[in-house]
Amino acid sequence: MPTDPPAPMTGQDTARSARFEQQVLPYLDAAYNLARWLSHDAGDAQDVVQEAMLRALRYFDSFHGGDARVWLLTIVRHTYYTMRSKNRQDDLHAELDEDIHPLVDEGPSPETLTLLAVDVGALRAALERMPPALREVIVLRELEECSYKEIAAIIEQRIGTVMSRLARARERLRAELGHHPKEVRRHDVR
Amino acid sequence: MMCDDARLLLHAYLDDELDAANSAAIAGHMRECPACTARYDAYATLHKALAQPGLYEKAPDALRQRWTTAAEAPATIVRPRQRRARMPLSVAAAAGFVAAMLLSGPAWLQLMRSGRVNHELVADVISGHVRSLQGQHLMDVVSTDQHTVKPWFEGRLDFAPRVKDLGDEGFPLIGGRLDAVDGRSVAALVYKRRLHVINLYQWPVEAGVPSPQTVVQEHGYTVIRWSDAGMQYVAVSDVSESDLRQFALAFQNDGSTSGAR
Structure with missing residues (x-):
């Protein structure tokens, strides 16, 4: 529980709620999509979004215009990593994983990819095998259609980093698609 | 341009995030390099495949409902100033409750303060x-x-x-x-x-x-x-x-x- 006091409430709670519903709630799908892809699990994703929305509501007074989607997705991502940080091993693994996967292009030929890539199941499985740091940029760019600038704001990195990470992520995804075309999904929704 | 640079930049080119000079350089390189062109085509295919709606995870209804009704939550706090005329039974009951609170004095003040x-x-x-x-x-x-x-x-x-x-x-x-x-x-x-x-x-x-x-x-x-x-x-x-x-x-x-x- 944060020790800093919540934003002071005025007599305009109802107006505030209405503003929150109008400005933030439209991005509930975006929030869930990111949380779901980060956490692998539908139940965990709901917990992450629930907590993120509570935080967003609590700190809504500090949101002064701007892009509500970027603002909410930043909170969702923070919430996910805070909740996950209890699992140190998982964290460590993700970083190591990223280190040992530099920019290498050993994917299958483009012809193979064309056939594989249209299969949603294979794409999903390949995405879920990727480390979170790479998966999140793919999700933000390809699924959420964020610009590099928006991604940079959400993952709190420079645009140059976004560009190189996205390149790495796509090469990794392409390699995953080639290496495990038939593997059964490991992270089925319960 | 070298293939190594192109391998990085073709992604930004695909995403339409390159400035004019770099875009022209990439386009020029791909005209001469079949390998990079093939690479680009593969990522363009991947880009399209990832846009399939089946991959986007929409928020479950239960979650959405929680937050749609949540916005009305502050309104559920007891309102002390309700008029008696033409009100439904539940409101009348609430008003009766409020009236009782008014009679009890300090408790009412406490409720207002806590409200x-x-x-x-x-x-x-x-x-x-x-x-x-x-x-x-x-x-x-x-x-x-x-x-x-x-x-x-x-x-x-x-x-x-x-x-x-x-x-x-x-x-x-x-x-x-x-x-x-x-x-x-x-x-x-x-x-x-x-x-x-x-x-x-x-x-x-x-x-x-x-x-x-x-x-x-x-x-x-x-x-x-x-x-x-x-x-x-x-x-x-x-x-x-x-x-x-x-x-x-x-x-x-x-x-x-x-x-x-």
Whole structure:
């Protein structure tokens, strides 16, 4: 529980709620999509979004215009990593994983990819095998259609980093698609 | 341009994020390099494949409903100034309740005062409850024995919380921890109801003004507040409202005899 006091409430709670519903709630799908892809699990994703929305509501007074989607997705991502940080091993693994996967292009030929890539199941499985740091940029760019600038704001990195990470992520995804075309999904929704 | 540079830049080119000069350089390179062209085509295919709607995970209805009704939550707080004319039965009942509160004087003032901080406090305790369920935050002292839990708080708080095991009533005590509500340190007792967790917060308030029990539901959690013998109690959980009411009742039983302070 944060020790800093919540934003002071005025007599305009109802107006505030209405503003929150109008400005933030439209991005509930975006929030869930990111949380779901980060956490692998539908139940965990709901917990992450629930907590993120509570935080967003609590700190809504500090949101002064701007892009509500970027603002909410930043909170969702923070919430996910805070909740996950209890699992140190998982964290460590993700970083190591990223280190040992530099920019290498050993994917299958483009012809193979064309056939594989249209299969949603294979794409999903390949995405879920990727480390979170790479998966999140793919999700933000390809699924959420964020610009590099928006991604940079959400993952709190420079645009140059976004560009190189996205390149790495796509090469990794392409390699995953080639290496495990038939593997059964490991992270089925319960 | 070298293929190594192109391998990085073709992604930005694909995403239409390159300036004119670099775009021209990439396009020029691809005209001469079949390998990079093939690469680009592969990522363009991947880009299209990832745009399939089946991959986008929409928020479940239950989650959406929580937040759509949540926006109306502040309106559910009792409004003292209702007119009597042409109101539905439920509002009439509420007005009757309010009238009773008006007659009782100080209690009404207390309700008004608490009404103002209600929403903030409810958000605070729910947030605390959710946080307590993550990782190892749930308990600082793990014990089902009230005589272990109560002394643990000694020296950690400026008051002695009331600790009761309610195992016989179906709410076994499993531990306690320090928490913060509304900017002050409070005692949090942790109880179980089957697989659910109930957090009971308590802290001292001005004695002598008992405030009535209030029940608020928000974001799928039930929050019950009451005060007794100079202590403010707030119970929060995702169990059903009737279960939490039963819990509050069980805790209040024998309240006056077991030394609340």
